[in-house]
Amino acid sequence: MATIQNIADRLGISKGTVSKALNGASDISETLRKTVLDTAVEMGYSRIRRSRDEAKKFCILTKNIEYREPHQFGYDFVIGFRQMAEPLGYAVEVVPVDQKFQKSIPYDVFMLQQDYIGAFVLGFSLDDPWMKDFETSHTPTVLYDNYISKNPFISSIGIDNSEGMALAVAHLKELGHKKIGYLSSSFGSHIMQVRHKAFFHAMKQNGLRADPSCAGTSFYVSHCIEKHLPRLLDLGMTAIICSHDLIANAAIVQCQQLGVHVPEDISIVGFDDLPISAYTSPPLTTVRQERLELGKCGFYALDSILNKVYIGTMYLHAQLIVRNSTGRPAG
Amino acid sequence: MATIQNIADRLGISKGTVSKALNGASDISETLRKTVLDTAVEMGYSRIRRSRDEAKKFCILTKNIEYREPHQFGYDFVIGFRQMAEPLGYAVEVVPVDQKFQKSIPYDVFMLQQDYIGAFVLGFSLDDPWMKDFETSHTPTVLYDNYISKNPFISSIGIDNSEGMALAVAHLKELGHKKIGYLSSSFGSHIMQVRHKAFFHAMKQNGLRADPSCAGTSFYVSHCIEKHLPRLLDLGMTAIICSHDLIANAAIVQCQQLGVHVPEDISIVGFDDLPISAYTSPPLTTVRQERLELGKCGFYALDSILNKVYIGTMYLHAQLIVRNSTGRPAG
Numbered sequence: 001m002a003t004i005q006n007i008a009d010r011l012g013i014s015k016g017t018v019s020k021a022l023n024g025a026s027d028i029s030e031t032l033r034k035t036v037l038d039t040a041v042e043m044g045y046s047r048i049r050r051s052r053d054e055a056k057k058f059c060i061l062t063k064n065i066e067y068r069e070p071h072q073f074g075y076d077f078v079i080g081f082r083q084m085a086e087p088l089g090y091a092v093e094v095v096p097v098d099q100k101f102q103k104s105i106p107y108d109v110f111m112l113q114q115d116y117i118g119a120f121v122l123g124f125s126l127d128d129p130w131m132k133d134f135e136t137s138h139t140p141t142v143l144y145d146n147y148i149s150k151n152p153f154i155s156s157i158g159i160d161n162s163e164g165m166a167l168a169v170a171h172l173k174e175l176g177h178k179k180i181g182y183l184s185s186s187f188g189s190h191i192m193q194v195r196h197k198a199f200f201h202a203m204k205q206n207g208l209r210a211d212p213s214c215a216g217t218s219f220y221v222s223h224c225i226e227k228h229l230p231r232l233l234d235l236g237m238t239a240i241i242c243s244h245d246l247i248a249n250a251a252i253v254q255c256q257q258l259g260v261h262v263p264e265d266i267s268i269v270g271f272d273d274l275p276i277s278a279y280t281s282p283p284l285t286t287v288r289q290e291r292l293e294l295g296k297c298g299f300y301a302l303d304s305i306l307n308k309v310y311i312g313t314m315y316l317h318a319q320l321i322v323r324n325s326t327g328r329p330a331g
Numbered sequence: 332m333a334t335i336q337n338i339a340d341r342l343g344i345s346k347g348t349v350s351k352a353l354n355g356a357s358d359i360s361e362t363l364r365k366t367v368l369d370t371a372v373e374m375g376y377s378r379i380r381r382s383r384d385e386a387k388k389f390c391i392l393t394k395n396i397e398y399r400e401p402h403q404f405g406y407d408f409v410i411g412f413r414q415m416a417e418p419l420g421y422a423v424e425v426v427p428v429d430q431k432f433q434k435s436i437p438y439d440v441f442m443l444q445q446d447y448i449g450a451f452v453l454g455f456s457l458d459d460p461w462m463k464d465f466e467t468s469h470t471p472t473v474l475y476d477n478y479i480s481k482n483p484f485i486s487s488i489g490i491d492n493s494e495g496m497a498l499a500v501a502h503l504k505e506l507g508h509k510k511i512g513y514l515s516s517s518f519g520s521h522i523m524q525v526r527h528k529a530f531f532h533a534m535k536q537n538g539l540r541a542d543p544s545c546a547g548t549s550f551y552v553s554h555c556i557e558k559h560l561p562r563l564l565d566l567g568m569t570a571i572i573c574s575h576d577l578i579a580n581a582a583i584v585q586c587q588q589l590g591v592h593v594p595e596d597i598s599i600v601g602f603d604d605l606p607i608s609a610y611t612s613p614p615l616t617t618v619r620q621e622r623l624e625l626g627k628c629g630f631y632a633l634d635s636i637l638n639k640v641y642i643g644t645m646y647l648h649a650q651l652i653v654r655n656s657t658g659r660p661a662g
Contacts, residue, residue: 151648160644296638304627309628309631310647314646316643317480
């Protein structure tokens with residue numbers, strides 16, 4: 001990995017100037033500072049090399065994830081991460097970033113400029129510009145529900161979605177269901193692809209038939225419900241697993257409007273266990289994402305990369321929360 | 332989880348007697364002690380509940396794994412684990428266990444009796460009696476290269492074998508190979524099943540043909556080499572991936588005896604990067620298991636279970652070590 005001396009040599013300037021530029025000193029021109037930062041990133045310079053006594057600062061990068069209130073999806077992630085990091089002397093800052101911002105600055109340059117030694121990344125989709133940067137980044141980074149292969153500095157954490165889907169299908173099979181459908185958001189997010197594949201795998205493992213017509217996928221929740229829910233009901237499905245709780249909740253509401261009873265006529269299973277899901281009517285059976293643990297997990301993975309233990313993936317055991325949206329099939 | 336009081340109530344004896352029995356006091360009869368331990372295990376009592384000030388002791392359980400000398404497979408696992416655990420005040424003991432011993436005492440009873448708060452398990456095969464115990468155990472346990480689903484107290488760690496196999500196949504494809512075979516030990520170990528599946532998956536991902544005849548599997552290395560190597564050569568394979576380095580090494584030796592040159596006539600890839608593999612002739616291209624990191628990883632997973640972060644799986648990034656046993660195919 002490059003040192004400050006290497007960067008100085010490459011640019012033909014002094015070590016002191018490089019150091020000043022890296023640390024944002026005011027007597028360095030913006031142009032020179034940018035050149036130094038870009039070169040540092042290109043050469044793989046990283047703050048990890050700096051002594052343990054200096055400020056240690058992590059960021060949690062969020063996109064489209066609310067986290068300020070306890071009922072919001074990101075809240076427990078942030079709390080869990082901070083519960084692990086802060087007692088060890090790390091500072092943690094939450095930084096929402098949109099695509100426009102990501103386009104404005106390369107990821108490693110941003111991290112170096114802000115003096116972050118690592119990031120925990122929540123809510124990115126596959127078309128986020130920094131997803132490309134992660135492939136070659138030298139900054140310790142942990143992605144929730146996204147995956148980058150082969151780069152030792154990037155870890156992936158989440159729940160074990162295959163295990164979660166297996167629990168959901170086994171639960172429905174035990175109740176007596178044989179015809180099970182699947183409703184999903186479209187595949188712009190990594191995790192939607194994973195769960196889709198896991199559904200068909202779990203069906204096969206349980207000896208249940210599932211051809212492509214059993215699944216319905218749309219970008220918009222409303223579209224997914226309007227287009228695919230009646231189709232799955234027509235196919236004689238007695239249970240439907242949804243790729244996340246928002247679809248499951250919308251499916252329950254739509255069934256009520258169609259005069260189809262949950263769970264008497266159709267069982268519905270969600271994914272995530274959003275704070276709202278205990279209060280749907282009926283309360284939703286769902287695969288839980290233990291968000292406080294996932295936040296801690298994010299810290300574990302980052303800390304291990306800093307200790308040169310290059311974790312690729314770290315998945316929590318999945319947990320099925322059985323509530324009243326599932327029951328025995330009619331007849 | 333059960334308390335000492337719960338155990339006392341169940342057995343109709345005093346809390347003090349339960350406590351004495353759990354701590355192996357000499358004035359408790361062997362029969363009573365056994366009854367208390369069995370009840371404690373049955374009720375899910377665990378040492379985790381005890382105060383942090385008491386002795387904290389982990390064990391590394393090994394089966395068929397040598398670990399005392401630096402050239403032995405288990406050595407770095409033990410060192411890595413201890414490097415993480417001991418500075419934090421944990422004691423670590425290595426305990427070799429064979430099947431006979433496992434049959435003599437249930438796993439949780441053994442752990443409670445010995446006052447271990449968690450175990451890192453190396454070298455178990457699928458037919459080891461304690462593998463069954465792990466399904467319902469309440470003791471924090473981390474399995475290297477084995478997997479137990481659904482029990483939150485059991486984690487699985489290893490390298491990402493799918494990533495490793497993908498690296499191996501992509502490397503061979505890049506060199507120009509199209510016909511690639513696979514030699515493997517039989518499926519009595521979990522990881523042999525994983526790698527076998529990963530081979531076919533990686534071939535498909537790389538757009539290469541691989542039907543079942545491309546793979547050869549035997550219990551004994553010698554049998555695998557004698558029976559399947561000539562067959563794969565006859566099929567026109569220009570490269571062979573082996574499920575572990577011992578098979579790869581044997582394949583290299585056998586090729587020499589057959590007058591087949593490595594890598595000119597056939598490229599050979601191993602798995603594990605055993606200490607010996609840099610010194611085979613030619614030196615072996617292989618997927619590395621970073622054993623020191625895996626030892627640290629084992630500690631990370633145990634520590635996280637103790638912190639109630641129930642990791643199911645934790646896999647390190649795989650790394651392909653390219654040496655001289657692979658080259659361009661002839662012609």
